[in-house]
Amino acid sequence: MRGLLRRSLVSSLTILLLLVLGAVASSGDRQPAFKACVRTCISKDCAPDAPPLPIILRALWWTCESNCDYKCQRQITAQGQGVVHQYHGKWPFLRILGVQEPASVILSLLNGAMHVRSWKLVRRGIHPRHPMRQWLSVFVVIGTWSWLCSAIFHTRDFPITEKLDYFSAGFNVIYIFFLGITRMLRLSTWKQTRVVAVCCTIPYALHVAYLSLVRFDYGYNMTANAIVGLLSNFIWFVVSYQAFRNGQPFWWKPAALMLLMDLAFSLEAFDFPPFLEALDAHALWHAATIPIITQWYDYLVKDAKWDLHLEQQRKD
Numbered sequence: 001m002r003g004l005l006r007r008s009l010v011s012s013l014t015i016l017l018l019l020v021l022g023a024v025a026s027s028g029d030r031q032p033a034f035k036a037c038v039r040t041c042i043s044k045d046c047a048p049d050a051p052p053l054p055i056i057l058r059a060l061w062w063t064c065e066s067n068c069d070y071k072c073q074r075q076i077t078a079q080g081q082g083v084v085h086q087y088h089g090k091w092p093f094l095r096i097l098g099v100q101e102p103a104s105v106i107l108s109l110l111n112g113a114m115h116v117r118s119w120k121l122v123r124r125g126i127h128p129r130h131p132m133r134q135w136l137s138v139f140v141v142i143g144t145w146s147w148l149c150s151a152i153f154h155t156r157d158f159p160i161t162e163k164l165d166y167f168s169a170g171f172n173v174i175y176i177f178f179l180g181i182t183r184m185l186r187l188s189t190w191k192q193t194r195v196v197a198v199c200c201t202i203p204y205a206l207h208v209a210y211l212s213l214v215r216f217d218y219g220y221n222m223t224a225n226a227i228v229g230l231l232s233n234f235i236w237f238v239v240s241y242q243a244f245r246n247g248q249p250f251w252w253k254p255a256a257l258m259l260l261m262d263l264a265f266s267l268e269a270f271d272f273p274p275f276l277e278a279l280d281a282h283a284l285w286h287a288a289t290i291p292i293i294t295q296w297y298d299y300l301v302k303d304a305k306w307d308l309h310l311e312q313q314r315k316d
Helices: 002-021 032-045 055-059 063-080 101-124 131-157 159-184 191-213 218-245 253-270 281-313
Strands: none
Touching: 032 063, 101 131, 101 159, 101 281, 131 159, 131 281, 159 191, 159 218, 191 218, 253 281
């Protein structure tokens, strides 16, 4: 058992380090041909007598200039003879109805739907006196909000939508860590839990303040989330070990799910041009997390029931 957890932790650390080290800068928007294309397009399409953009584009806040940027990305890519560059940190996806990354939008919404559909499972499946009932109810709200922000960001990439996506995702990551601490220490009241909540909230608030007020550093943000993710892995591996000691038949599930989350997340480190002009590694990561979310709720509800089962055994 200890060997399994040790190997899982080492695998998780390797994956997270690859993720941090795998980030590369985009190159497409630095190409002279791209810059010249954008200048020419703006001089023609943005002239005073030029026709306005279709209403669907204007509804999603596309401007003449941003539309020229998109058109030139597509044009340069089509002429690239198989070489695909990133532009402004993104691949040149095929836009659909003004949506920049249609696949990631759909998959983000599906992830959010997995949280929403778990509400009844949590409320009906966990006894009201079990503390995980309230914390998982909060997790449903946080998870839904996080994936909604992701869908908004992938619809249109603006500084505000980017921050919404990054900050909500970061809060989701630290809340999973909070859930793990709560479960590992068997904290049952707010008086017991508030110290952990404060210790999680303060670093998160400082993290957001730094990115908002000092510098929006992508590398730092990725590293911070990777560190919290690694700590979460350790905590949930301990929870698995505790469940094993308690005779829980599904003790292995938290460690397995954390490892699967890491494997899904590692797709970010091995990015590749989009398949069918829509599915890149980021979109596939979103696809991979859909079944993992449902399995997390399934485990945590069963885990709470097992707690009550052990409690009843002790009484008998």
